Amino acid sequence: MYNGQINPIEHVSHFNQRMVVHSKNEALLCKVFPFSLGPMAMRWFDSLGVSSIDSFKELTQAFGSRLITCSRVPRPLNFLLSLSMREGETLKTYSDRYWEMFNEKDGDFDNIVIRTFKVGLPAEHGLRRSFTRKPATSVRQLMNRINKYKRVENDQQ
Structure with a gap:
């Protein structure tokens, strides 16, 4: 389609x-x-x-x-580097914005994608601390861990 x-x-x-x-x-x-x-x-x-x-x-x-x-022109990697979680923003909203940009990027930079997502989270966020203790080694692992934390965030609301 x-x-x-x-x-x-x-x-x-x-x-x-x-x-x-x-x-x-x-x-x-x-x-x-x-x-x-x-x-x-x-x-x-x-x-x-x-x-x-x-x-x-x-x-x-x-x-x-x-x-x-x-047709959309793929965005360069630096668009991902500029993203960060906004004050009061939910993990779901931040990750949705992040993946939208991720899907528009040009090139294969999975290791940088993992790092930029982590760095975009506030230092005190549990997910960021989790990535510090046990880094994700693939985008699939990153997504799985984000989804786990999003479910926790939803349960707390």
Whole structure:
């Protein structure tokens, strides 16, 4: 499903891979393609004039040229370095903001991601103390430990 977060050309490539057995049937490709579109792209598709597209190639070119401006540019690592838990903010809210930024980062920096999440927590936070005693060695461990502390935080409210 195209959600605007990947390059539209990449989406077309994935679509073509899924439809490879039907690659010679242009009419079918044109009819099925809209089912791979999210709401924003579907609005674009619905706005196309009747008979304004003559081939699947033309459809995908129009899709790519129109929606390339909507795709997100991956953020550099320094965006994660600027995040910290705000006063009065819950762990859930902080971790939600953090993972949203994490998913937009460019590159594989898991060890730095683990450290920046920890450093963003207040020094007195139990989760930060937990990471000091026993550091997480993978993003999966980090997420599991955060979820454990979020459940505790929810139980206390």
